[in-house]
Amino acid sequence: MPATTKPEGTPVKELLRRLSKLSPYLWILPALTVYSIFKLYPLVSGLQMSLLRWDGIEEPRYIGLRNFEKILRDEMTLTVLMNNVHYAVGTVVGKIVLSLLLAILLHQALKGRTFYRTSLFMPVVMSFVVVGVLWSWLFNPQFGLINSFLRGLGLDFLVQDWLGDAAVALNSLVLVDIWKWYGFHMVIFLAGLQSIPDELYEAARIDGASVWQQFLHVTLPMLHPVMIVNVTISVMGAFNVFDIPFIMTAGGPANATNVMALHIYIRGFKFYRFGFSAALSYVLLVIVTLVAAIQLKLMTSGDNTD
């Protein structure tokens, strides 16, 4: 209808016309309501709680920014944060390298491709609780599969107390996380590889590019968008990790595997320091946002130089 025709008619019609303009909002209202109440509201309402001294039972007391001050002074904060950075670097590098390697192998015309893919993806559908409990036993220093395997090969010097030794425990958890999740990243890389047109490789071959050169100058640049997705998801996952350390080591020994999400949970629900825990959540939120922003910035500016 041309805009010049005035919406003539009764007030009822006018009301109906206005209502029909509202109708798209009615479609998104249910989803938006649930999301706003359970996801957005806690993101905001916690700010006020982070300014309180509160054990969840007695009357809360307003203490200003004291919780944040304590967090900055607490040596534990740095320990936990560094553990988390260590965990993030280990899992992200491990997952990306391994999943890219296996995706490239699976992308070849090979016999048994479906079998390999099915098997390699399997841990993704398992629960972290199952994976965590299972690996607690595999890492058992006396009877576990890992040490038994190493002894069998005569590699006794590699035998460790995988979860009990503060020097190796965090890396053991990193291994479990890689084992559980790399299949997910592999399948995403595989989808990315399938979208690269064959002509690009043919052109590269005609130019005399070696397999390695093809990987560097065709595969990697073409995988860039998928790489951003994979790195972002694994970085976020690493800074949100809770299940594996909680189930396998409870943050021990001596806080060697304590990470941010676990620290927040323990302060809140073991020591009932609700205000302090809420404040910690915002510290984590700021860190995660910064890390994500820096990582995206770095990865997308690399785009321009190509």
Next chain:
Amino acid sequence: MSAAQFTGQDSKQQGIHLRPILVTLFNHSILILFTVIIVYPVLWMILASFKTPGELVSNIWGLPADPAFQNYADAWEKAKLGRALLNSGIISIGAVLVVVCLSSIAGYAFAKFSFRFSTVILLVFVFTMQAPVPIIPFYVLFVRLKLTDSYLGLILAIASGSIPLSIFIFQAFFRSIPSELREAAKIDGCSEFAAFLRVVMPISGPAVATVGILTFVGAWNEYFLPLLLIRSDELRPLTLTIQVFFLQFGRAEWNVIFATLSIASVPMIVVYIFLQRWFIQGLTSGSIKG
């Protein structure tokens, strides 16, 4: 053609025909190595669930001498797995229903209607969906709404997390459906919503399956939210039940633990093997488009 040119070039070098075979051999050996690393622990878990406590320490690598089915009976009874499976089923199916209903309707609006703030709302989803929610205000909210220790509370908690990604998946799918279908239905006298329900949804099986499986796997495996929100034994889903059982009996009865772990994961693995196309699509499509 260039192919002929290549074979001509290749045959100049001696032993070139050996190379592809070696490459294939190398590829297979790497893949087999990692398949073993991935599958063997799971297989071992299932074998261990049939061993006696003595065998677990004396016969680490071998098959169980005499399969101890008793482990499964013990696991079922001591860990109350029947109840736990029922709870996990109710929670997961509930979450799938909530997520599919809410996000298909919203996804359709984002795909087919133009309205103010639609981009802003989508951007809010993108920027907040991965943010770690502060658990104290989250928990306090559920206490105040009296939604702790209830199926409904846990279902809403799980659903709210997967709504944004599901909306994106539905939106992308609905964009690919020609608008003529909807127009035709409307000419036949259908209202917009009736057209959506009777014409669009029946051909949206792939998107429903993708979102449904993604949500189901996530809800079935969810551990943190039940840990935070569920107090009473009768409402514990499988994941929480296993962890509580592990803390109670774990150190003493590992064979029963392995039976519990097998009951928890084997059904999901079997379903995955049969429906793997949907699993892989569900777990990856959102992240590629999003």
